[in-house]
Amino acid sequence: xxxxxxxYETPDNFAARSDQRxxxxxxxxxxxxxxxxxxxxxxxxxxxxxPQTATTxxxxxxxxxxxxxxxxxxxxxxxxLFVIDVADEAAAIAWARRCPREPGRVIEVRPxxxxxx
Amino acid sequence: MxxxxxxxxxxxxxxxxxxxxxxxxxxxxxxxxxxxxxxxAAGALVDGAGLEPPHTAVTLRPRDGAPQQVxxxxxxxxxxxxxxYFIIDVPDLDAALEWAARVPAAPGSVIEVRPxxxxxxAEAAxxxxxx
Numbered sequence: 001x002x003x004x005x006x007x008y009e010t011p012d013n014f015a016a017r018s019d020q021r022x023x024x025x026x027x028x029x030x031x032x033x034x035x036x037x038x039x040x041x042x043x044x045x046x047x048x049x050x051p052q053t054a055t056t057x058x059x060x061x062x063x064x065x066x067x068x069x070x071x072x073x074x075x076x077x078x079x080x081l082f083v084i085d086v087a088d089e090a091a092a093i094a095w096a097r098r099c100p101r102e103p104g105r106v107i108e109v110r111p112x113x114x115x116x117x
Numbered sequence: 118m119x120x121x122x123x124x125x126x127x128x129x130x131x132x133x134x135x136x137x138x139x140x141x142x143x144x145x146x147x148x149x150x151x152x153x154x155x156x157x158a159a160g161a162l163v164d165g166a167g168l169e170p171p172h173t174a175v176t177l178r179p180r181d182g183a184p185q186q187v188x189x190x191x192x193x194x195x196x197x198x199x200x201x202y203f204i205i206d207v208p209d210l211d212a213a214l215e216w217a218a219r220v221p222a223a224p225g226s227v228i229e230v231r232p233x234x235x236x237x238x239a240e241a242a243x244x245x246x247x248x
Contacts, residue, residue, distance in 0.1 A: 004168055006199070008192050044164050046121050046204050047234035055210065057217045057228045064218045071125055071229045072195040078123065080234070081202070083166060089175070096177050097185060107177040107185075108192040113167035113201070 002043060002085050002112040003092035009079035010104035014050055028100035036084060041095065045082035076106060083112065119163060119233035120213040121204050122220060125197035130223040131170050148221030156205060161216065165203035197227050204233065 016025045029047075036042035054070035070077050082099075086092050089111070096109045133145040149167070156162035174191040191198055200222070207213050210230070217228040 002166070004166065006192070046119070046164070048121055049232040049234060051231075054229050054231045055214060055217075057214065057230070059220070059222055059224055059226045059228065061224045066214065070231070071123070071227045072193060072197065074193060074195065076192070078199075078231075093175060093177070093187065096175075101179060101185075103179065105179060106192050108174050109177070110171075110174045110191070110199075111169040113169055 001088060001092075002083060003089070004108075004110050004112060005045075005082040005084060005092070005096050005099060006108040006110065007079045007081065007099065008076040008106040008108065009102070010076055013079065013102045013105050014077070016102065017050075025100075025102070032098065032100055033082070035098065036082070036095065041084045041086050041091075043083040043085050045080065047080040048078060051077040076104070079105075118208065119204055119206050120210070121202055121231050121233055122213070122217050123199060123229040123231065124201045124203075124220055124222050125195075125227040125229065126200035126222055127197050127225045130226050131198070131200060133223055134170070145223070152219065152221050155219070156203065156216065161205045161207050161212075163204040163206050165201065167201035168199060170200075171198040197225075200226075 016022065033042060051070040056067045056069060056071045058065040058067070084092060084095055086095065092109050096107045099107050133141055136142045136145070153162065153165065171191040174189075176188050176190060176192045177185040178188065180186055205213060205216055207216065213230050217230045220228050222228065
């Protein structure tokens with residue numbers, strides 16, 4: 001069963017990517033990915049660039065409105081996601097718990113829709 | 118260059134997934150494979166997934182020096198919630214925005230387009246190369 005592990009990060013978490021905390025931050029993420037790979041649960045994922053690099057398109061009836069900046073307008077923003085394939089929700093939460101901890105970082109775990117085609 | 122299209126849907130958008138009106142339900146579910154096919158035909162599809170609705174989420178919040186607190190429900194307390202994503206490989210932001218505008222999500226949905234960080238290996242090499 002596939003789950004997404006979504007990492008919501010604070011402005012300070014994002015700042016750590018480019019200051020003296022950078023190596024420790026990415027090192028922890030790479031070790032986490034490596035652990036998931038060795039356990040055979042890693043499916044994929046993506047690290048996202050900083051929220052200020054985002055562009056947002058709002059779909060209205062017949063109209064597409066384009067704006068700079070991320071959605072939503074909250075303090076924490078999605079920083080990246082992992083997709084894992086595990087037996088059940090408990091196993092997914094166990095992996096989410098092992099995601100590197102940073103002050104303020106919140107992890108959401110959500111099942112993926114089963115493939116329909 | 119890889120971009121992620123984050124698809125935020127509102128409650129009405131999520132409701133289309135099991136709408137009692139079969140034609141609406143069908144319209145929702147048939148639009149996505151067509152979009153995926155178009156991405157694939159253009160050689161732009163890297164990855165993607167639909168997420169189960171927000172109420173199926175579990176959220177882990179940090180607590181100083183203690184195990185994380187696990188709560189039912191999604192993290193963001195917003196009207197629109199992440200419903201799925203695509204990772205696409207296109208030459209530039211304009212091309213990514215064109216694909217984003219074609220996402221067959223219901224009116225009221227919001228598509229966020231964000232460049233991806235480089236793949237982990239390249240990132241590690243870049244970090245290692247720094248003094």
